[in-house]
Amino acid sequence: MTGAGARPFVIAVDGPSAAGKGTLARRLAAHYGFAFLETGLLYRAVGWRLLAGGQDPADPKAAVAAATQITMADLDDAALRREDVAQAASKVAAIPEVRRQLLGLQRDFAARPTLPDGRPAPGIVLDGRDIGTVVCPDADVKIFVTASVEERARRRYKELLERGENAIYSRVLQDMKDRDNRDSGRVVSPMVPAADALVIDSTALDADAAFAAAVELVDERRGRVD
Ligand code: C5P
Numbered sequence: 678m679t680g681a682g683a684r685p686f687v688i689a690v691d692g693p694s695a696a697g698k699g700t701l702a703r704r705l706a707a708h709y710g711f712a713f714l715e716t717g718l719l720y721r722a723v724g725w726r727l728l729a730g731g732q733d734p735a736d737p738k739a740a741v742a743a744a745t746q747i748t749m750a751d752l753d754d755a756a757l758r759r760e761d762v763a764q765a766a767s768k769v770a771a772i773p774e775v776r777r778q779l780l781g782l783q784r785d786f787a788a789r790p791t792l793p794d795g796r797p798a799p800g801i802v803l804d805g806r807d808i809g810t811v812v813c814p815d816a817d818v819k820i821f822v823t824a825s826v827e828e829r830a831r832r833r834y835k836e837l838l839e840r841g842e843n844a845i846y847s848r849v850l851q852d853m854k855d856r857d858n859r860d861s862g863r864v865v866s867p868m869v870p871a872a873d874a875l876v877i878d879s880t881a882l883d884a885d886a887a888f889a890a891a892v893e894l895v896d897e898r899r900g901r902v903d
Contacts, residue, residue: 688802689871
């Protein structure tokens with residue numbers, strides 16, 4: 678972290694895919710003028726590099742070699758949003774040495790966050806699976822956003838159809854379950870809420886209500902820090 682007084686305010690937003698954590702994290706960053714890092718893109722960038730090179734994402738040697746080459750400049754590629762890339766990401770994410778490689782990038786950015794125009798930001802929102810537990814265990818605010826797997830699959834299915842992609846609900850649901858199992862079951866940095874995280878279940882809560890709950894918590898903590 679940076680020197681006393683200059684330490685950025687850190688908000689960790691974790692949770693499974695399609696629970697609404699990305700929307701919440703992005704909104705919080707805009708609201709507070711903070712930087713935003715979608716850490717899943719780092720894992721996706723590794724997975725994509727392997728798929729594009731015809732390599733197996735579950736091959737630890739190839740995955741680690743790919744991870745060493747990833748930089749923040751790789752995160753804008755539209756291909757990273759593909760479903761096959763998401764599956765590949767969750768395979769490389771189970772390899773401890775890949776996680777170690779990407780940890781440094783995440784912590785460096787969290788210590789000196791910058792806005793898209795390059796200006797330093799007073800704080801940062803990171804979204805992922807292990808931000809509150811491993812990447813930034815000292816985060817000022819930790820939020821874990823979840824929802825039932827059926828609801829998340831329904832949202833993802835709708836999103837795919839809106840993007841004009843071919844999608845079958847039962848397949849989307851199975852892919853979601855497979856990814857959940859890999860993310861929760863891995864030995865290193867499994868997806869679990871931090872003990873001190875605010876858990877928001879978005880199954881029955883709309884995005885505005887989730888945002889309001891998060892803002893209340895952040896304002897309370899910022900009041901205590903400032
Ligand atoms: O969040 P997103 O769906 O883009 O993440 C893709 C995959 O990357 C996840 O399924 C997970 O396996 C991995 N990931 C992770 N730790 C993070 C962020 C993402 O293991 N902090």
